[in-house]
Amino acid sequence: MFYPFDEPYMSRALALAAQGLNTTMPNPRVGCVIVNAEEVVGEGWHQRAGEAHAEVHALRAAGARAQGATAYVTLEPCSHFGRTPPCCDALIKAGIRRVVCAMQDPNPLVAGRGLARLREAGVTVVSGLLEVQARNLNEGFISRMERGRPWLRVKSAASLDGRTALANGQSQWITCDEARADAQHWRARSCAILTGIGTVLADNPRLTIRGIACGRQPLRIIVDSQLRTPLDAAVLAEGHALIATAVKDPQRFAPYQELGVTVISLPAGDGRVDLPGLMKELGQRGLNEVLTEAGPVLNGALIAAGCADALLLYLAPSLLGNQARGMFGLPGMDSLTQRQSLHIQDVTRIGSDLRILAQFTPH
Numbered sequence: 231m232f233y234p235f236d237e238p239y240m241s242r243a244l245a246l247a248a249q250g251l252n253t254t255m256p257n258p259r260v261g262c263v264i265v266n267a268e269e270v271v272g273e274g275w276h277q278r279a280g281e282a283h284a285e286v287h288a289l290r291a292a293g294a295r296a297q298g299a300t301a302y303v304t305l306e307p308c309s310h311f312g313r314t315p316p317c318c319d320a321l322i323k324a325g326i327r328r329v330v331c332a333m334q335d336p337n338p339l340v341a342g343r344g345l346a347r348l349r350e351a352g353v354t355v356v357s358g359l360l361e362v363q364a365r366n367l368n369e370g371f372i373s374r375m376e377r378g379r380p381w382l383r384v385k386s387a388a389s390l391d392g393r394t395a396l397a398n399g400q401s402q403w404i405t406c407d408e409a410r411a412d413a414q415h416w417r418a419r420s421c422a423i424l425t426g427i428g429t430v431l432a433d434n435p436r437l438t439i440r441g442i443a444c445g446r447q448p449l450r451i452i453v454d455s456q457l458r459t460p461l462d463a464a465v466l467a468e469g470h471a472l473i474a475t476a477v478k479d480p481q482r483f484a485p486y487q488e489l490g491v492t493v494i495s496l497p498a499g500d501g502r503v504d505l506p507g508l509m510k511e512l513g514q515r516g517l518n519e520v521l522t523e524a525g526p527v528l529n530g531a532l533i534a535a536g537c538a539d540a541l542l543l544y545l546a547p548s549l550l551g552n553q554a555r556g557m558f559g560l561p562g563m564d565s566l567t568q569r570q571s572l573h574i575q576d577v578t579r580i581g582s583d584l585r586i587l588a589q590f591t592p593h
């Protein structure tokens with residue numbers, strides 16, 4: 231049973247969890263608020279993998295005032311030993327009387343066991359408060375736990391008529407400074423940035439986080455079926471990169487591996503990279519969210535293969551005409567029933583541009 235005063239405290243816990251947006255991977259983002267006699271006595275959020283969980287931080291802040299208190303947690307407290315002890319045991323030991331949880335943990339190692347252990351210890355437990363918001367905060371972690379693959383967000387910057395570059399390839403810059411700065415926040419929350427060999431050869435991007443201090447850089451992933459990535463490509467700098475190829479000859483991998491780059495062979499039947507297989511591989515490597523910054527060929531291939539979960543579009547108030555390059559190289563359609571349907575989640579003005587967040591819907 232939820233009470234009217236529960237929701238503001240859970241909202242605060244979600245706001246705390248969001249402070250770990252760029253740093254907790256591969257762990258979920260979790261916040262905790264401890265309340266005793268209508269007073270917040272402890273707060274915390276999970277900051278980095280391997281460090282204390284949100285509940286531990288909040289309990290430390292609460293001290294003896296945790297006795298008889300209510301804990302608001304955005305994700306089911308863990309019940310297993312990982313790199314840290316079980317949080318449900320810490321809550322029980324501290325004398326927490328009631329736990330309000332936003333959602334059950336999708337991790338099969340937990341999956342209801344933490345809530346069950348709390349109930350067995352006599353703690354009152356209720357779950358499901360602001361669950362939609364909690365799931366949105368951890369859509370990548372949930373995707374990896376439930377589907378074995380990361381949440382893939384395709385980002386594109388285009389004119390209002392959906393064009394990403396002139397016919398000659400010129401694209402810098404279609405969108406405004408504010409939109410490009412906003413895109414850095416989406417890089418920062420992602421475990422990896424995915425691009426294609428076409429973009430590497432045409433633009434030589436670094437695909438690093440700029441202007442945001444988060445203490446890490448995302449893994450750079452290149453889809454390169456024929457293994458044409460130049461060894462001096464900017465995206466390979468510092469070695470924190472992975473190339474997915476259809477090439478099977480491991481001798482061709484050696485020059486990249488000497489740079490510290492991981493090369494994996496995932497050939498599909500048509501000589502291209504097996505994109506669904508790549509998604510599964512990335513899930514096994516612990517990646518929660520992946521941001522794609524590629525051209526129309528790879529964008530279209532990911533959508534057609536059912537690998538894309540959402541779109542992040544920046545649209546500038548300009549027109550480039552039908553000779554300019556488009557966003558998605560999708561197969562031709564004979565019927566509108568074949569179209570890709572999306573649910574628009576948010577439209578926000580960023581500088582002079584529009585940012586559209588949209589999620590693909592099942593056919």
